[in-house]
Amino acid sequence: MTPLPFTLADWSALEPIAVVGVTGLVVLVVDLLSRSHSQRYVSIGIGAIGGILAGVLAAHQFGHDHNAFFGGFMTGGFTSVFEEIVLLALIGSLILYGAIGPAERIAGTTSLMLWSTCGAMLMAGAANLMTIFLGLELLSLALYCLCGLVDRKTARESALKYLILSSTASGFMLYGMALLFGATGSVMLADFVSPALAGSALFWMGAGMFLIGLSFKLSLVPFHMWAPDVYEGAPLPVTAFMSVATKAATLAVFARFIYAALPSGVAEKLLLPIWIIAGISMIAGNAGMLAQRDLKRLLAYSGIAQVGYILTALAGGTPLGLRYAIFYLTAYTFMNLGAFAVAAALSDDGEQGSRLTNYEGLARRRPWLAAAMTFFLLALAGLPPTAGFLGKILILSSSVSAGYVWMAGLLIAGTAISLYAYAKVIFAMYGRGRHDARDAKPFVPLAWASVAICAVAVIALTFYPLTPSNILPLVK
Amino acid sequence: MLVLASILLPIAGAALLSALPRDDRNVSRAIGTLVAAATFFMVLFAGNQEWSFRWLSRPFVAAFHFGATPVSFWLSLMLALCTVCAIAATKLPRTRGFTAHMLMLEGSMLGLFLTRDLLTFALFWDLMLIPVFFVLVGWSDRPATAWRYLIYNFSAGLLLLLATAAFGIIYGSTDVIGRSDVHLLGSWAPWIFAGFTVAFLVKTPVWPLHTWMPPTYADLPAPMVAVVGAVQSKAGLYGFIAIALAFMPDYLRQYSGLLIALGAISLVYGAAVALVQQDAKRIVAYSSLSHLGLILIAIAVGNTLALQGAMVYIVAHGLFSAALFMLVGYVEEREGTRSLVRLGGLGKTNPRLAGAFCIACLAALGLPGLAGFVGELIILIGVYQAGYVWPAIVTLVSIVLASAYFLRLYQGIMNGPEVEDLPVRHDLTWVEGLAVAPLLAGLVLVGVQPHAILTAFAGIVK
Numbered sequence: 001m002t003p004l005p006f007t008l009a010d011w012s013a014l015e016p017i018a019v020v021g022v023t024g025l026v027v028l029v030v031d032l033l034s035r036s037h038s039q040r041y042v043s044i045g046i047g048a049i050g051g052i053l054a055g056v057l058a059a060h061q062f063g064h065d066h067n068a069f070f071g072g073f074m075t076g077g078f079t080s081v082f083e084e085i086v087l088l089a090l091i092g093s094l095i096l097y098g099a100i101g102p103a104e105r106i107a108g109t110t111s112l113m114l115w116s117t118c119g120a121m122l123m124a125g126a127a128n129l130m131t132i133f134l135g136l137e138l139l140s141l142a143l144y145c146l147c148g149l150v151d152r153k154t155a156r157e158s159a160l161k162y163l164i165l166s167s168t169a170s171g172f173m174l175y176g177m178a179l180l181f182g183a184t185g186s187v188m189l190a191d192f193v194s195p196a197l198a199g200s201a202l203f204w205m206g207a208g209m210f211l212i213g214l215s216f217k218l219s220l221v222p223f224h225m226w227a228p229d230v231y232e233g234a235p236l237p238v239t240a241f242m243s244v245a246t247k248a249a250t251l252a253v254f255a256r257f258i259y260a261a262l263p264s265g266v267a268e269k270l271l272l273p274i275w276i277i278a279g280i281s282m283i284a285g286n287a288g289m290l291a292q293r294d295l296k297r298l299l300a301y302s303g304i305a306q307v308g309y310i311l312t313a314l315a316g317g318t319p320l321g322l323r324y325a326i327f328y329l330t331a332y333t334f335m336n337l338g339a340f341a342v343a344a345a346l347s348d349d350g351e352q353g354s355r356l357t358n359y360e361g362l363a364r365r366r367p368w369l370a371a372a373m374t375f376f377l378l379a380l381a382g383l384p385p386t387a388g389f390l391g392k393i394l395i396l397s398s399s400v401s402a403g404y405v406w407m408a409g410l411l412i413a414g415t416a417i418s419l420y421a422y423a424k425v426i427f428a429m430y431g432r433g434r435h436d437a438r439d440a441k442p443f444v445p446l447a448w449a450s451v452a453i454c455a456v457a458v459i460a461l462t463f464y465p466l467t468p469s470n471i472l473p474l475v476k
Numbered sequence: 477m478l479v480l481a482s483i484l485l486p487i488a489g490a491a492l493l494s495a496l497p498r499d500d501r502n503v504s505r506a507i508g509t510l511v512a513a514a515t516f517f518m519v520l521f522a523g524n525q526e527w528s529f530r531w532l533s534r535p536f537v538a539a540f541h542f543g544a545t546p547v548s549f550w551l552s553l554m555l556a557l558c559t560v561c562a563i564a565a566t567k568l569p570r571t572r573g574f575t576a577h578m579l580m581l582e583g584s585m586l587g588l589f590l591t592r593d594l595l596t597f598a599l600f601w602d603l604m605l606i607p608v609f610f611v612l613v614g615w616s617d618r619p620a621t622a623w624r625y626l627i628y629n630f631s632a633g634l635l636l637l638l639a640t641a642a643f644g645i646i647y648g649s650t651d652v653i654g655r656s657d658v659h660l661l662g663s664w665a666p667w668i669f670a671g672f673t674v675a676f677l678v679k680t681p682v683w684p685l686h687t688w689m690p691p692t693y694a695d696l697p698a699p700m701v702a703v704v705g706a707v708q709s710k711a712g713l714y715g716f717i718a719i720a721l722a723f724m725p726d727y728l729r730q731y732s733g734l735l736i737a738l739g740a741i742s743l744v745y746g747a748a749v750a751l752v753q754q755d756a757k758r759i760v761a762y763s764s765l766s767h768l769g770l771i772l773i774a775i776a777v778g779n780t781l782a783l784q785g786a787m788v789y790i791v792a793h794g795l796f797s798a799a800l801f802m803l804v805g806y807v808e809e810r811e812g813t814r815s816l817v818r819l820g821g822l823g824k825t826n827p828r829l830a831g832a833f834c835i836a837c838l839a840a841l842g843l844p845g846l847a848g849f850v851g852e853l854i855i856l857i858g859v860y861q862a863g864y865v866w867p868a869i870v871t872l873v874s875i876v877l878a879s880a881y882f883l884r885l886y887q888g889i890m891n892g893p894e895v896e897d898l899p900v901r902h903d904l905t906w907v908e909g910l911a912v913a914p915l916l917a918g919l920v921l922v923g924v925q926p927h928a929i930l931t932a933f934a935g936i937v938k
Binding site for chain 2: 320363378383384385389392393394396397398400401408409412415416419420423426427430431463465467
């Protein structure tokens with residue numbers, strides 16, 4: 001048997017991912033061996049420690065560009081940043097699961113979440129088509145199970161819907177990949193930049209289908225129909241995880257593809273439809289929020305629009321735009337997790353926290369939770385003093401300077417619509433509601449802690465705009 | 477440092493109030509008044525100190541840079557004064573929360589006036605909407621008003637944000653307010669000017685973008701409308717002076733015809749509606765629309781005299797409209813109504829209230845010796861001197877109309893036979909009297925000694 005041709009450096013590139021994956025196994029083994037009553041916190045604790053460890057390892061890789069496995073996986077600033085965002089989502093959702101998740105099956109859920117994170121992290125660093133697909137499927141397969149893990153009809157429906165629609169997207173993507181391979185004879189993103197490809201119809205078709213697949217995953221209008229239903233049905237912590245991790249991982253792939261894998265002259269024409277549907281998403285996503293009666297659905301529609309904002313930053317194809325997109329994604333992670341954490345603090349197994357009727361008169365029952373929710377919603381709408389405000393101005397300036405003024409205009413219009421929808425929730429909390437919901441839930445320390453951490457992060461990001469430099473090059 | 481502290485102190489005060497364990501009216505009001513008074517003196521003594529902290533260096537330079545310019549100094553001082561008076565007289569339910577909102581409003585508006593950076597300006601522009609929105613949600617009965625206020629003003633704020641981003645990209649820095657060497661030119665400049673202008677016109681407000689204003693003023697509780705109507709309405713005018721006039725004077729001159737026309741329509745329309753309204757608060761609101769139109773005309777005309785007049789009138793209008801809103805609030809508190817049809821004859825039983833109300837009305841209609849007259853007169857001369865004869869005539873007619881509706885307001889409430897079924901209440905208490913006294917004193921002071929304010933423009937007009 002010939003030895004594998006990989007060096008130690010190649011393997012060490014996967015260290016953070018390996019840590020997360022192995023932690024998933026440890027959680028299962030510990031669950032097998034122990035019969036203690038505090039099982040819930042043991043699993044969550046091990047998972048969170050694994051996540052933090054992986055975060056430290058990923059941080060160490062920042063700035064060390066290495067092309068592992070012959071270009072299959074690329075470490076460096078870009079990869080590290082996206083890995084950290086995904087890990088943030090993991091830790092945040094694990095804490096929420098610890099706070100409100102059902103006690104049974106906790107180990108299995110934790111493991112699945114960890115493995116799903118592995119997939120997302122793999123996508124963050126994937127620099128060839130096969131790694132991209134591997135990461136995507138690992139992420140999605142675990143999520144299908146996670147969606148269906150509670151005994152509710154809506155959860156099962158959510159899982160099935162997600163499975164079918166996501167598979168369709170994967171099919172598009174795989175077909176696109178096959179065509180790309182046919183056109184270029186390579187699976188490496190780095191090989192796609194050859195100028196000869198600009199005239200190849202096969203390449204255009206392949207790239208187009210690949211992008212459609214990505215748009216499905218990013219839930220851009222008109223490929224967004226799955227998102228609200230799936231978000232609504234899935235357990236709350238899973239929704240929180242899904243809303244951030246899937247977007248971050250897919251955006252990583254998308255950014256790497258459009259920044260590093262398109263021959264010159266192709267990008268502008270090929271990507272124009274993407275920018276158009278991103279613009280439509282900003283309007284339609286925000287308009288869609290207006291009719292919602294469920295917080296998870298509301299945040300699903302909000303997510304559709306937020307992806308549109310992030311794509312607006314990427315539209316110019318400038319390095320600065322990429323940095324601002326990452327900034328906004330980071331801010332979005334905290335704002336979104338914060339909103340979910342408030343919902344979790346109001347919930348128990350039945351997830352009352354996701355119904356908007358439950359927020360009526362909240363300001364009187366739980367003034368601090370109402371204030372926190374208001375803060376996160378205003379941040380999502382982009383009001384100061386939050387990272388959402390700074391993110392918007394950075395995105396606006398990058399798109400204006402790149403000449404995509406029409407996208408900036410749509411962003412403004414979408415934001416104006418969104419405020420109406422967010423303010424509706426705020427109004428329910430502070431207005432003199434006729435209907436007074438039942439007594440407040442007992443104090444849920446874990447959920448409150450994550451609310452506080454997210455709020456501090458959202459404010460801190462406003463005054464210290466962390467936009468990572470040296471994230472380029474994206475391929476070698 | 478003092479200037480930064482003057483912005484942070486009210487915000488810290490609001491946080492302190494929110495953390496109070498019990499909602500005690502007197503304690504909340506005392507803390508609020510003390511914080512606001514301390515803020516007033518900090519603004520006064522901060523003078524032209526500056527404080528700066530770099531915020532962004534890419535894609536353009538932006539900083540948390542605070543420091544009063546001569547124009548913003550007077551606005552901040554007026555804001556601080558109005559806030560002290562308004563908080564001191566608060567008698568609303570849930571005083572703790574309301575006072576906290578008042579202080580948040582003061583902090584965010586001080587930030588708006590004192591900042592030297594356009595991006596920070598845009599930040600505070602949005603921030604100052606939030607406390608007003610919450611007061612409309614929590615202290616008034618009509619949700620639609622809160623919506624309308626928020627959507628109108630936030631949309632304007634977004635335009636401002638977009639214009640600011642474009643400004644930053646083109647000029648490379650937004651740390652420019654108060655500098656005289658910045659001129660924006662090029663193919664983008666008209667659009668940037670348009671973005672700023674529309675935002676300022678909505679905020680002021682000016683016809684036809686004013687429709688959020690009458691219900692907002694009518695539904696806000698008296699202490700807050702005294703600050704919003706008197707000072708927040710100046711945010712747009714301050715923007716015209718500090719941003720549009722300073723960095724894009726050519727475009728302001730080019731579109732001055734349009735602005736003068738809008739100002740004149742607001743002037744006449746506001747006066748006409750104020751003449752027929754029965755709701756006392758709405759009369760004051762529409763009179764504001766009219767007076768702000770006058771100031772807009774002065775700024776659009778843009779010669780030294782008109783601008784000096786505008787500055788004095790900005791301060792004068794702030795003082796007398798705050799006083800009027802507070803006094804109408806007192807009347808409503810006592811009699812449970814503010815309809816001129818139901819009210820009447822209060823002067824006999826409430827001489828102190830009637831006296832204060834009389835001074836405020838006389839200042840508003842432009843009696844010589846009080847602040848309103850100085851501003852109106854200088855604006856009139858300036859407009860006429862610049863060769864705008866028709867606007868000068870329209871202005872003059874409106875000033876006459878102002879006398880009519882303010883006298884109607886005063887007579888409707890204070891004169892005439894006593895209305896039988898109105899509850900007879902006591903006259904102004906000491907606290908209430910002390911709360912409006914500084915505003916009335918300010919009106920006299922500015923009326924006889926406007927020089928300090930007149931010179932505020934020395935640096936801007938070239």
